[in-house]
Amino acid sequence: MGMFVISKRDNGDFKFTFNSRRGKTIFTGMACKEKEFCHLMIAEIRENIATLVLTKNKTAAGKYFFRLSKDGLVIATSRKYGSEYAYGKGIDEVMKYVPPADTLDFSENEFVFPDAEEVFSEAE
Structure with a gap:
């Protein structure tokens, strides 16, 4: 399953x-x-992925990418794909995994793992 990440x-x-x-x-x-x-844009994408406009693009170097838009406003831009086959797989993954995707919020920059020194000092 895919995951939305806010940073x-x-x-x-x-x-x-x-x-x-x-x-x-x-x-x-x-x-x-x-x-x-x-959060609002993620909800819009999650709930309306089938109705958003998906525009296929190609860079000057021949890489493929897409843009998701609604009412002419570009909401998101994909990574670059080296082949049309990989591009198609990326689209398939978006359509399949966006609706049930969870959201992780890493915007507060709180490190969730303790320092190694803390772990070892507690073990002693």
Whole structure:
């Protein structure tokens, strides 16, 4: 299953990505000033993935990517794919795994694992 991940950029804006079950980023959402807008866009994508406009694009170097948009506003841009086959697999993964995807919020930059020194000092 895929996963939406919310994080904070160095400039203070928030962003979200949709990652595959293997952890690879499939697409990245547009920058948001407020974290709540990330949640709203994720909900929009999750609930309406079948009706969003998916535009296929190709870079000058021959790599494929897509953009998700609604009413002319680009909501997210995919990673670049080296082949049309990989591009198609990426689209299939989005359509299958976006609706049930959970959301992780890493925007507070709280490290969830203790330092190794803390673990070893507690064990002694």
